[in-house]
């Protein structure tokens with residue numbers, strides 16, 4: 001008799017525990033009386049490479065710890081811990097950093113679990129894909145020539161060369177000239193090539209050596225670092241020296257001003273390249 005009622009009690013406690021766990025799981029990801037377990041990044045089904053910061057919120061009343069784990073596939077049967085158990089709550093911040101280069105490419109599921117002092121927990125899952133050996137995110141087809149990129153795409157003139165001039169000068173606390181010495185209008189909505197720019201931004205000579213001929217700085221001293229240190233230029237556009245240059249028959253670095261008609265490898269289709277001009 002005694003043994004039997006004890007068994008029944010254990011079953012009842014077990015069932016209550018199961019219910020408690022189910023509630024925890026069901027309320028995961030949403031604010032609840034117990035707390036919040038939320039992964040805000042990476043996004044659902046995100047393609048990941050390199051070192052990835054898992055971001056979100058891990059809080060609970062009587063918070064004890066949270067952990068972020070990863071399992072193989074879309075519905076893993078086991079998970080392994082990323083880093084350590086974390087003893088401090090996080091609200092809209094970095095939960096853990098995951099070095100995806102340590103695992104083979106493929107589908108994974110991240111799991112965030114928030115545990116309180118009584119052992120109750122909330123958890124939330126996030127399906128992701130690791131692709132360290134997959135081709136880099138589609139860089140655009142090669143573009144060559146300033147006007148392959150610096151054309152007006154909205155009413156305020158972005159991203160013409162004159163728009164760039166205005167914005168960069170404003171960022172330095174100045175007002176950029178709106179007319180070139182020869183009278184070319186340089187309003188941000190005006191679509192120009194580099195000729196009017198070089199009226200003031202050609203490399204200076206004599207006393208102005210190392211500066212612009214009229215402007216304080218030459219165009220080359222602006223555009224070389226501004227592009228070659230730009231993630232957008234390099235990663236998004238796959239930009240490099242040949243985006244703006246062609247090495248001519250004498251070994252000179254012609255500057256490509258007009259949009260060049262190129263094939264999928266950037267090789268020009270029209271020769272000689274229209275708009276290629278020897279540097280000043």
Ligand code: HEC
Pocket residue numbers: 143144145146147148149150161164165168194222223226227230231232233237239243244255256257
């Ligand atoms: C493949 C696209 C592309 C081409 C071609 C290109 N640019 Fe740019 N340019 C950019 C991008 C992107 C930026 C913004 C860089 C950033 O802030 O990250 C930029 C910025 C600039 C700026 C602002 C510089 C600054 O101080 O922030 C100038 C000026 C400029 N470009 C001039 C030129 C000239 C002149 C040429 C041709 C010789 C040229 N660009 C060709 C993409 C291009």
Ligand code: HEC
Pocket residue numbers: 161162164165168169170172174175176177179180181186192193194196197198199200201214215216217222
């Ligand atoms: C009338 C002469 C003149 C012409 C033409 C001119 N600029 Fe400038 N530019 C200046 C001067 C002067 C400055 C520095 C003071 C200022 O910002 O007003 C400057 C500054 C800049 C800057 C900011 C550089 C920095 O310190 O970050 C950029 C970028 C720029 N010019 C790009 C251009 C481009 C692109 C063109 C052609 C569309 C152009 N400029 C035409 C005179 C000129």
Ligand code: HEC
Pocket residue numbers: 194198202203219220223224227228239240241242243244245252253255278279280
């Ligand atoms: C965003 C466009 C752009 C990119 C990218 C770029 N350049 Fe230039 N480059 C220019 C412009 C504009 C000039 C100056 C033209 C002038 O003054 O007449 C110039 C000038 C030069 C000159 C001087 C040529 C002469 O005869 O005076 C050399 C050399 C040069 N670039 C090399 C490079 C190399 C190497 C790279 C890659 C590491 C590179 N450029 C990337 C736009 C670019």
